[in-house]
Amino acid sequence: MLTKFCLVFGAATVLLTSRVRSSAVTRHKRSDDTNPLELVVENLSKQVSTLTAEVTVLKTKIASDEKDVAFYAWHSTNPIAVGPLGIVALNYALTNIGGAYSTLTGVFTAPVSGLYDFQATFMTHPSSTNKKVYAGIYIDTRMVSEGVADSQHGYWDQSTIRALVHVTSGQQVMLRNVLGTQAEYYGYPYTTFSGFLLRADQ
Missing domain, CATH: 2.60.120.40 (Jelly Rolls)
Structure with a gap:
């Protein structure tokens, strides 16, 4: 009886471990995970937007000064x-x-x-x-x-x-x-x- 219980418990452990590993592999393949390169591009895009806004403000000020x-x-x-x-x-x-x-x-x-x-x-x-x-x-x-x-x-x-x-x-x-x-x-x-x-x- 004890031997049978050990076999069942061992099989369950192997199955659970297999599922956890499978889940980990599957998570890395999810489409909503962010690629490091995409993060860099996103940050650069934000910086460009900020600089563009600053340039617009400066152009407006220069135009006002010229008038x-x-x-x-x-x-x-x-x-x-x-x-x-x-x-x-x-x-x-x-x-x-x-x-x-x-x-x-x-x-x-x-x-x-x-x-x-x-x-x-x-x-x-x-x-x-x-x-x-x-x-x-x-x-x-x-x-x-x-x-x-x-x-x-x-x-x-x-x-x-x-x-x-x-x-x-x-x-x-x-x-x-x-x-x-x-x-x-x-x-x-x-x-x-x-x-x-x-x-x-x-």
Whole structure:
């Protein structure tokens, strides 16, 4: 009886061992096991995705930096004599980010298309040759804002004008004497012209 039990127990042990080994072999052959090479490829793919995202962010930042445009100018001498319909060319640019404003011509040339904010202030005084002066902000030949400063009553007068407008790349913006007669503006920081890009076109 004991001998028979030993034989049965031994046979069961052999069968169980065989099944465990078979299971181990079968597990190595499962399709959901990961190949070491596949792990390397997966990790590299994740790194590439991360680097691609970083490059995209950097490109966006560079594009944004390239679109920074702003200027602020006034005249270093006094008075500023401007001929009929002439440009008020302010020769000192305290700020000129992007270099789009010319201190030689007084013209701002838009480097990119977008929404811009322009502002101009001009002054006249009682001893000026022209006690009443006009000025306007122009986009090419189109006036978009106009003002007047009048010192005929014996006191200094200053006027500020502004224009929030869309400008296309290459268009020129300037401060101009709007009358067909000569104008004399008070110089230094009392007559200024400034502008900046508020939002570039996408």
